[in-house]
Amino acid sequence: MITPDDLRMLDEWRHDRISETDFTTLHARxxxxxxxxxxxxxxxxxxxxLTALAEPGFPLAFDDSATSKKPLREQLWLPWTTAGLAAALALFFGIKLISPDSTVTNPVASPSYTALLVDEAGAVFARHRDPGEVGFSTGDYELKxxxxxxxxxxxxxxVIQGPAKFxxxxxxxxxxxxxxxxxxxxPPARGFTIETPQLxxxxxxxxxxxxxxxxxxESGxxxxxxxxxLxxxxxxxxxxxxxxxxxxRYRDGAGMIKNATALDLSLFPSPGNIxxxxxxxxxxxxLADPNVIAWxxxxxxSNQSVLTNAQRRNGIPDGRIAGARWVSGRWPGKESLLFDRETDYAxxxxxxxxxxLTVAxxxxxxxxxxxxxxxxxxxxxxxxxxxxQLTRHGLPRGGIIGVERPIYEWVGNPVPIAKWTHLVQVISMPERIHHIYVNGDLVTKTALEQQDSVTISPGYCRLGNWLKSADYLHQSNRNFKGRIDELTIWNRALSLSEINDLMERGRPSLLWNRENPPMGGPLPKP
Amino acid sequence: MPVSDDSHEKFIALLTKHERVIRASIAAVIRRSEDVDEIMQNVSLVAWRKFETLTEPEGFGKWACVIARYEILSFQRDKARDRFELDEELIDKITAEAASEVVSTNRRLHLLDHCLKKLPDERRRLVLQAYEPGCKTADLAGKLGKTVDGLYQLLRRIRLELKQCVDRELTTEPREGGAFESA
Structure with missing residues (x-):
């Protein structure tokens, strides 16, 4: 018998979104x-x-001129192709100015949104909304x-807190x-009105x-x-x-309630809280991921010099903070460590x-x-x-001591300044790879030589700094200047789809753009 | 079968007729479309070289699927393994089963047109757009104002709907006399 989980894994495998655990299960099934x-x-x-039917010029078997493909393609979308919600927002606010043809009536292609979802936390809408859909036209909605x-x-x-109907x-x-x-x-939205059943x-x-x-x-x-x-x-x-x-506070029949209590504002999240x-x-x-060895x-x-490892089961101890200071992280309420001085580290x-090993x-x-x-x-x-580590250009470098790198090159854009960025290092000795991803894009591509005598053994490490051994005392300091607000370590190599999924889940907001600017000049050699 | 202008034309006609079925049997175990293209090309070349050994043109589909089975295994051996690849034994099993159901695969492909027509306009347009050559999910998600994950979930649902529709139609449509799986 085929289960819904089987179907999910099958589709995820075909579309390169499957986890290693699920793949093993699927293979056995x-x-x-x-x-x-x-x-x-x-x-x-x-x-x-579908691939054959979507080929340009492929005649659809059914003769339906209203849905014939050429006109469809010509009708589809305005020429805005930049990926991501930021682009959608740009369109959202600019569409009235740039729309070349207001007579186009394609339900997919010409959204007339009144609002856009810019962020959410566990939002579940009732029927008629697809997962991930961000446009809101006029109409009824239920946030369950x-x-x-x-x-x-x-x-x-x-900012709407469910359950809510609006x-x-x-x-x-x-x-x-x-x-x-x-x-x-x-100010431009002055007069914005929310109607309740009474007022x-x-x-x-x-x-x-x-x-x-x-x-x-009752309205409050x-x-x-x-x-x-009012x-x-x-x-x-x-x-x-x-x-x-x-x-x-106002109630039908009773009107305005005298001596009413104030609202509990903790129940009304601000945009920054989401x-x-x-x-x-x-x-x-x-914490449920069996391959996460430290988070x-x-x-x-209360002891501000402790950097807690919330994944307790693998015996990896808490970290110890020296110098680095607690400051704000990706969101209000989220903390991070600021590394700035030569002596700052954890x-x-x-x-x-x-x-x-994967480090994110x-x-x-x-x-x-x-x-x-x-x-x-x-x-x-x-x-x-x-x-x-990051070079002075912001390009990631990484390595395992004792393992040569026959291929070692930069193939993507550097980590920018002043932007929350997701950095992931994936090392697999059996597959002989050591790749570093920035916001889900491969930036440092490394092939490792066959080296059976070396295994990855990070041991004692410094976060945001480097404790030089005697051999390297002549080298300059490598202290990081910036903030770090999350560090996760897996005992396996994550796939690209898993890295992207991880980035999506931790993105600072839906408005955050994963794209980073390229370097001003050609990429150097590592 | 002699290799002549005439046989060349026959080969092209048979290959064109069965190409989607052969592709479907490859795509069941090979996920990257570029790899499917490459294997399909190899299958076409081998099939052409061996065409004279084919005695029954009616059996071209199954015959080509058997060639595809060996081409897939050969392709996989030459290629660096990726961690989410099926092992040889499983590939062999799936492709052998695919070669024995050429007629029903052909029916499925035919019924897909019909089921696609039954989708709401918006969904039909979306799914065709998603399968256009070179279409990148991230770009399409951006265009549609959806997250990549949201678009993936939506497309998954549409694929499932189409598949269920094809299943239903297969069980209800009248069977043609003489149809047999070795065609």
Missing amino acids: LEESSELRAELRALATIETG DGTAHLRYTNGADL RIENEKHTLLETGRVRAIVP NFEDVGTEFALSVDSSTG MQVLDGQVN RRKGDSSLLHEVFGGEWI GYLRWRQERERI FPFVRE QIEIPGKYSE AWLKVDRYDQEMHAILNSNGSEPGDMHL
Whole structure:
């Protein structure tokens, strides 16, 4: 019998998204199940057919002029091809200016969004929304769970906490049937109104929290900054003006409730809170991964010199912070370590010997002002010791002491300054590779020579610095200048799709662009 | 079968008729489209060289799928292994089974047109766009205002819908007399 998990793994394998564990399971299932093998062939047949049908000029078997392919392609999308949500947003705010033909009516191609999802944490919408869909047209929506941050075309931000039901009427008017929202309204969106079953809440700048209780129907609103006008539904007459720091509660029949309590603002996340919420939800998943041997989430403990390893089962101890200071990380509430002085570092220990290892870090570079900047370097220079560092150009370098590199080249863009960046080093001795990825793109490509006598054994390492052994005392310092706010280590080589998945899950916001600028000149040789 | 202008034409006609079926049997075990293209090219060359040994043109599909089976194994041996590759034994099993179901694969390909037509316009356009040559998921996701993961999930659902539709049609359509799996 074929299970939904079988189907998922089958499709993920075909599209290079499968994890190593799942692949092993799938392989065993395919060996034992002729039904699953038939399913695989059927799926391959569908995709072969789709590839043929999508070939330019391939005549579709059905004669339907309304859906014939040439006109379709000509109709599809405006000429904006930049990947990522940042591009979608650019289009979103610029579409009215650049749309060449307002008569194009393709439901896929010409979105008339009123709002876009710019971030979310565990957001689950009711039917009619596909996973990952970010555009919101006018209409009814239900956020069943999680938090969603919408940005309207006029710039107003609405952070909605599920469960909530709402209807987007237009860019200035949204109906909140039930749920909790926080609205941040910039000057161009002045007049942005949220309608509840009883009242209209009209923002005249700049931030307020609003809730509608699903059982009692009671509305509660608190102005965080600026002013909100309460207007009666129907004739829009002004009922009340509420100013920063004030709140009201209103119930049908009872009207404005006297001596009402303030809203619990911790239940109304701000836009900056969402990424942090999303990241915190990842905790269980990371800790459940049997191949994660260490996860340093960079949480400040009461003893501020401890860098906690949250993955306790592998005997990798907590790190010890020397000099580096606790500062803010990717999101408000998230902490990071700032490395700046020559003496700043955090000492960690990765005991054991490994044939494969992956090291992933989120970091933000402040400056490059020396030949090399160590991210995670083993102390000393014994065979098997590991280095991960950035050059003065921001290009990643890494190596295992005692292993030659017949191929060693840079093939991508450097780590930029002042941008949160995902850096991943993947080493596999059996496959003889040592690659470094920046925001999911291969930047440092290395082939290792066959070397059976050396295994990866990082041992004692410095994060953000390098403790030189006697042989290297003549070399200059390699202290890193910037912030690091997460470090994860696996005892296997992650695949590219896993690296991309990891990056997506930890991205600073949906507006964050993974693309990095190229170097000003040709790429140097390592 | 003698190699002549006439046989050349016959070969081209048979190869054209069965190309998608052969490709489907390769694609069941080879994931990269470039690799499928390369193996398909090898299959065409070997099939042409051996064409004179084929006695029954009706059996061209199965015959070519058997050639594909050996070409896949040979290709895999020459190529550096990637960690998510099926092992030889499993490839052999899957491709042997594929060679014995050429007729139903052909039916599936034919029914796909029909099932594609039944999809809502928006989904049909999307899936065709996604399978256009050179289409990159990240670019398409950006164009559609979706995340890469979101687009992948959506396409997966569409593939599943199409596959289920084809399965349904296969069980309900009248069987043609004389159809046999060795065609």
